[in-house]
Amino acid sequence: MEAAAHRTATHCPYCALQCGQWISPSGEVDARAVYVKEDSPSGVGGMCQKGWTSSALLTHPHRLTSPLVRPSRGAGFVETDWGSALSRVATKLAALRAEHGPDSVAVFGAGGLTNEKAYLLGKFARVALGTSQIDYNGRFCMSSAAAAGNRAFGVDRGMPFPVTDLDDAELVVLAGANVAETMPPLMAHLAAARLVVIDPRRTPTADRAIASGGLHLAPRPGTDLALALGMLHAAVVDGHVDPSYVDDRTTGFDDVWRVVSQWWPERAERVCGVAATDMRTVVRWLAGTRRRYVLTARGVEQHAHGVDTVTAWINLSLALGLPGRPGSGFGTITGQGNGQGGREHGQKSDQLPGYRHITDPAARAHVASVWGVPEPSIPGPGRSAVELLDALGRPGGPKALLVFGSNVLVSAPDAQAVAERLDALDLLVVADVLPGETASRADVLLPVAQWAEEEGTMTNLEGRVLRRRRAVAPPPGVRTDLEVISGLAAALGAPGEFPSDPRTVFDELRRASSGGIADYTGVSYARLDAGEALHWPCPAEGHPGTPRLFTDRFAHPDGRARMVPVDHVGPDEDVDADYPLRLTTGRVLVHYQSGAQTRRVTELAATAPEVFVEVHPDTAARHGLADGDLADVTSRRGTTTARVRCVPSLRPDTVFLPFHFGGPGAANNVTNPALDPVSRMPEFKVAAVKLEAAAPAAADRTRTTTSLPAHP
Ligand SMILES: Nc1nc2c(c(=O)[nH]1)N[C@H]1C(S)=C(S)[C@@H](COP(=O)(O)OP(=O)(O)OC[C@H]3O[C@@H](n4cnc5c(=O)[nH]c(N)nc54)[C@H](O)[C@@H]3O)O[C@H]1N2
Ligand SMILES: Nc1nc2c(c(=O)[nH]1)N[C@H]1C(S)=C(S)[C@@H](COP(=O)(O)OP(=O)(O)OC[C@H]3O[C@@H](n4cnc5c(=O)[nH]c(N)nc54)[C@H](O)[C@@H]3O)O[C@H]1N2
Ligand code: SF4
Ligand SMILES: [Mo]
Numbered sequence: 001m002e003a004a005a006h007r008t009a010t011h012c013p014y015c016a017l018q019c020g021q022w023i024s025p026s027g028e029v030d031a032r033a034v035y036v037k038e039d040s041p042s043g044v045g046g047m048c049q050k051g052w053t054s055s056a057l058l059t060h061p062h063r064l065t066s067p068l069v070r071p072s073r074g075a076g077f078v079e080t081d082w083g084s085a086l087s088r089v090a091t092k093l094a095a096l097r098a099e100h101g102p103d104s105v106a107v108f109g110a111g112g113l114t115n116e117k118a119y120l121l122g123k124f125a126r127v128a129l130g131t132s133q134i135d136y137n138g139r140f141c142m143s144s145a146a147a148a149g150n151r152a153f154g155v156d157r158g159m160p161f162p163v164t165d166l167d168d169a170e171l172v173v174l175a176g177a178n179v180a181e182t183m184p185p186l187m188a189h190l191a192a193a194r195l196v197v198i199d200p201r202r203t204p205t206a207d208r209a210i211a212s213g214g215l216h217l218a219p220r221p222g223t224d225l226a227l228a229l230g231m232l233h234a235a236v237v238d239g240h241v242d243p244s245y246v247d248d249r250t251t252g253f254d255d256v257w258r259v260v261s262q263w264w265p266e267r268a269e270r271v272c273g274v275a276a277t278d279m280r281t282v283v284r285w286l287a288g289t290r291r292r293y294v295l296t297a298r299g300v301e302q303h304a305h306g307v308d309t310v311t312a313w314i315n316l317s318l319a320l321g322l323p324g325r326p327g328s329g330f331g332t333i334t335g336q337g338n339g340q341g342g343r344e345h346g347q348k349s350d351q352l353p354g355y356r357h358i359t360d361p362a363a364r365a366h367v368a369s370v371w372g373v374p375e376p377s378i379p380g381p382g383r384s385a386v387e388l389l390d391a392l393g394r395p396g397g398p399k400a401l402l403v404f405g406s407n408v409l410v411s412a413p414d415a416q417a418v419a420e421r422l423d424a425l426d427l428l429v430v431a432d433v434l435p436g437e438t439a440s441r442a443d444v445l446l447p448v449a450q451w452a453e454e455e456g457t458m459t460n461l462e463g464r465v466l467r468r469r470r471a472v473a474p475p476p477g478v479r480t481d482l483e484v485i486s487g488l489a490a491a492l493g494a495p496g497e498f499p500s501d502p503r504t505v506f507d508e509l510r511r512a513s514s515g516g517i518a519d520y521t522g523v524s525y526a527r528l529d530a531g532e533a534l535h536w537p538c539p540a541e542g543h544p545g546t547p548r549l550f551t552d553r554f555a556h557p558d559g560r561a562r563m564v565p566v567d568h569v570g571p572d573e574d575v576d577a578d579y580p581l582r583l584t585t586g587r588v589l590v591h592y593q594s595g596a597q598t599r600r601v602t603e604l605a606a607t608a609p610e611v612f613v614e615v616h617p618d619t620a621a622r623h624g625l626a627d628g629d630l631a632d633v634t635s636r637r638g639t640t641t642a643r644v645r646c647v648p649s650l651r652p653d654t655v656f657l658p659f660h661f662g663g664p665g666a667a668n669n670v671t672n673p674a675l676d677p678v679s680r681m682p683e684f685k686v687a688a689v690k691l692e693a694a695a696p697a698a699a700d701r702t703r704t705t706t707s708l709p710a711h712p
Contacts, residue, residue: 008471012051013112013451014592016158016334016461017183019047023055023452023471046185049590049604056601057450058472062434064447065477077445082479082487089402089444090491092427093129096399102130102379106388106398109136109347110405111336114456114468115520116505117481118338119353119512120498121404122346124485127373128494132382133398135349137406138342139385140413143679144306145296145332146343151307152314152562153323154555155517156343156355157463157536158334159295160323161548168327169193171214171285171292175224175313176299176685177333180204181589186333196282198224198274199299200584201614201656202649215278221584221654222571222686223272224300227279228312229568230268232260234280235319240287242321249554250318252563259565260315271568273651286320291327298335298586302684304674308566315563323561324550334461336593341459344518344536345509349382353509354516363516370512372496384680386413386673393424400427404481407594409437410662413673413682414637431484436596437662448481449474455502457528462547463535465520467528514539517555571686572674575653579635579688581619582654585667586685591660599660611665613642614656615691620646623691630694633657635687638669641694655691659684 006025011018057063067085068077080088096104107125109118118136125134142158149156166172166189173196179186181204195209198217206216219227235241236257246253265276286292294317300309310332317323317330334340346353346367353370356363358381368375383391389412391397401422412418422428422441430442433450453474458466474480479487482500489498499505503525513520522538522545534545553559575582590604598604613633615625625631627646632639633655640657641664650656657667674683 008469010452010469010471011458011466012047012337013054013057013597014050014337015183016336016339017186018337018458018460018466019051019185021047021051021054025471046188048184049607050592050598053601053603055452057433057597058452060434060600062600063475064433064435064439064445065475066447068445070443073443085444085446086484086487086491089427089429090488093400094492096426097129100399103133103382104399105129105131106133106392106401107131107347108385108388108401108403108406108408109134109342111136111138111141111339111342112405113342113347113481114338114454114458114502115341115345115465115509116456116502117404117485118342118347119345119509120482120485120505122351122353123371123496124489124494124498126346126378127371127496128489128492128498130377130379132349132379133388134347134382135385135388136342136347137385137408137411138336138339138348139679139681140302140411140684141298141335142301142332142339142343143681144301144303144676145310147307147679148310148314149332151564152311152318153550155549157549158340159331159462160550161329161331161462162464162535163189163462165327165329165548166190166293167192169291169293171196171289173282173286173292173294174198174205174209175294175296176301177295177297178203178205178299178586179297179333180208182297182335182587183333184589194285196285198227200651200654201647215282217274217278217282218651219272219274220651221582222303223568225305225309225312225566226263226268226271226568227274228309228316229260229263230265230272230276231279231283232256232312232316232319233263233268234265234276234283235287235316236260237264238280238283240283241319245321245325246319249324250561250563251558252565253319255565256315256563259567263568271570292322293328294322294330295333297333299685301332302681303686304572304672304676304683305569306676306681307678308569311564311566315566318561318563324552324554326551338458340461340463341457341465344459345513349384349388352378352512354513354520355518356516366515367512370508384675386675386680386682389418389421390673392421393426399425400429401425402429402431403438403442404431407436407438407596409441410594410596410666410668411659413668413671413684415666415668416638417673431481432596434596434600436594446484447478448484449478453478454480457506457525459536464547465523465528465534465536467525572683573636573672573686573688575688579690581689581691583633583635583657583670583687583689584654584685585657585659585671588658588660591658593660594662595660608658608660611640611642611658611661611667612645613640613691614645614647614650616650616652616654617646617648619652619655619691620644623693625691625693632692632694633670633689634692635670635672635689637672639664640667640669641665655689
């Protein structure tokens with residue numbers, strides 16, 4: 001291993017597990033030199049196929065290497081230099097602001113951006129643009145669990161304990177999480193545990209549950225709240241509640257019981273389809289096991305009542321005494337690479353750095369002092385992601401949008417409506433690595449560096465801050481996101497500082513976060529580079545960080561967790577005679593999110609080349625469909641054309657689409673943009689649909705689902 005001395009330790013570009021990687025220094029990354037880092041920060045010691053093949057992105061022939069602008073709407077792109085591109089953007093933004101006010105310009109960020117980028121983008125929106133209109137794709141991702149965690153525990157750190165604590169677990173309940181496909185190396189931490197998987201589909205994770213001597217519970221999509229209420233009822237009636245924990249560490253049990261007392265398991269069974277006996281069994285296991293965890297993910301969150309659904313799982317966990325007890329816990333599995341850090345530093349519409357609320361006068365004063373601007377100049381809260389996209393180009397809505405790190409045309413709900421809104425803009429600016437669907441529609445497309453070409457920090461699913469390191473130089477002509485934001489701020493003549501050096505930005509972020517909930521004051525590049533494992537809060541230089549939260553107290557002023565009464569309501573859109581099936585959506589192992597990156601990686605695209613719809617064989621037969629046929633899945637909003645995959649283990653009332661494909665194969669052509677009232681997260685996981693054989697021409701249309709533009 002002669003390259004060992006030169007190789008660079010960094011972390012995977014994709015999900016929140018942030019597996020360690022070694023990358024060789026040669027201009028082109030040698031796939032063979034991408035090693036698993038022995039002391040992988042997540043303690044995992046492995047990567048999935050996406051991580052192993054990620055080096056293909058570095059030298060990809062479709063890589064954007066020059067700023068592109070359209071001379072006019074509808075015209076093709078022409079290459080330009082950075083100075084011209086940035087000044088063109090700045091001139092248009094300044095004109096819009098002068099004519100229509102600062103909120104006529106909007107910004108859309110992402111949970112894949114480093115902490116430094118998320119921080120600088122939030123500051124850029126508030127200080128350089130003066131707009132309240134900034135939000136990010138984290139609304140699509142973990143916002144319901146974040147809101148539920150804040151409400152119950154007073155703080156939102158997805159996993160309030162290190163991932164390695166799971167190694168000793170005897171029982172783990174995974175509610176709406178398909179970890180075997182979405183974070184395969186995490187399964188190694190669950191190897192010793194009996195698993196209970198709650199998922200309408202029999203996923204590879206559900207197979208592992210059955211093999212572990214556990215259970216797979218398959219509720220109807222959108223009914224988990226009823227299931228959790230039924231289980232809490234069983235816990236109370238069967239005598240499994242931990243009374244001293246409830247007395248000492250929580251408030252609100254009596255109010256919760258007033259609702260739960262109406263949800264005996266047999267009633268819950270009628271709603272969710274899970275056998276009451278299975279509910280009682282899982283509760284008995286949870287109560288009778290010493291080291292036990294409940295973990296939730298997108299399956300229970302991406303609903304119009306996702307906050308309440310996660311709350312119901314938290315209530316059950318509190319009643320059984322899990323959170324904060326050694327060897328036990330409740331957690332939520334964060335999704336994007338920096339999904340955790342991305343929601344702490346102020347790219348969310350209602351938030352300032354340090355997980356502070358933008359309407360809190362003390363928070364505003366503190367951040368204004370760090371930014372060197374008058375407090376009243378910081379705008380108030382703006383629109384949430386789906387509402388922001390829906391307002392684009394409408395009277396009173398933003399007329400320009402800047403996108404950093406999201407492919408909204410594929411990943412936002414009701415894709416056709418999103419396309420119409422983007423077309424109604426005066427200016428769409430996208431900073432991206434590759435020409436995905438959204439980037440290809442931009443008026444100005446700015447080519448940026450990616451993970452292995454830049455420095456920064458990411459905060460992984462356990463709240464641990466990790467260093468992203470530059471292993472190779474970006475292609476000539478490419479800038480980092482920080483350089484782009486900094487350059488735009490300069491072109492706009494913005495007040496305040498907009499440094500492009502990641503360490504300088506991080507040091508400012510630390511000061512801005514100081515005294516906040518997500519306090520990074522004591523986290524420094526020097527400490528991280530010295531190998532320290534630092535979980536926030538880390539409020540001072542010598543502070544060891546906080547790997548485990550809630551061991552003594554919860555983050556509310558009285559130190560107690562709040563049990564909040566919640567009741568089952570059901571999905572926003574129910575099935576009827578016209579749309580008789582419930583569609584749910586999610587992920588496959590080899591593709592990441594909108595597929596903007598993974599659809600271009602040869603090995604991954606070969607494994608999962610096109611969109612498919614999972615259908616029970618009886619349901620398929622009733623619709624005259626067989627395995628391999630093309631079907632149209634249609635909702636009140638649109639149609640997705642997909643290859644039928646007959647899955648005997650699936651519920652006959654449910655169909656499933658992965659959302660990694662664009663065009664006619666985009667799952668989000670059909671999804672429901674209904675929002676949770678608290679988190680404003682859309683209902684990606686339930687829509688009422690019908691199934692039909694696709695018209696013959698659809699064969700051609702489907703082919704387009706896998707082809708991404710090479711040159712926009
Ligand atoms: N391979 C891969 N891995 C990824 C990603 C990726 O795109 N691809 N993305 C990353 C990101 S950003 C995220 S957020 C995570 C997501 O990780 P997960 O939450 O594990 O992924 P999903 O497939 O969205 O949803 C999990 C499961 O929820 C089930 N489900 C659907 N509806 C319901 C319901 O009503 N109730 C219940 N209980 N379950 C339901 C689905 O069948 C699915 O198997 O994955 C991360 N890792
Ligand atoms: N139907 C359905 N829809 C869903 C979901 C679902 O389960 N079902 N899940 C939702 C969830 S959980 C999520 S997280 C979203 C994610 O969906 P998106 O927000 O679309 O996320 P990505 O596909 O990861 O898009 C990232 C884009 O940014 C680019 N990029 C990568 N790194 C950088 C960088 O450092 N800087 C810049 N400027 N660009 C970069 C990539 O090339 C890509 O074009 O999708 C949501 N949509
Ligand atoms: S599990 Fe996530 S972080 Fe690890 S290699 Fe796969 S995509 Fe990358
Ligand atoms: Mo996500």
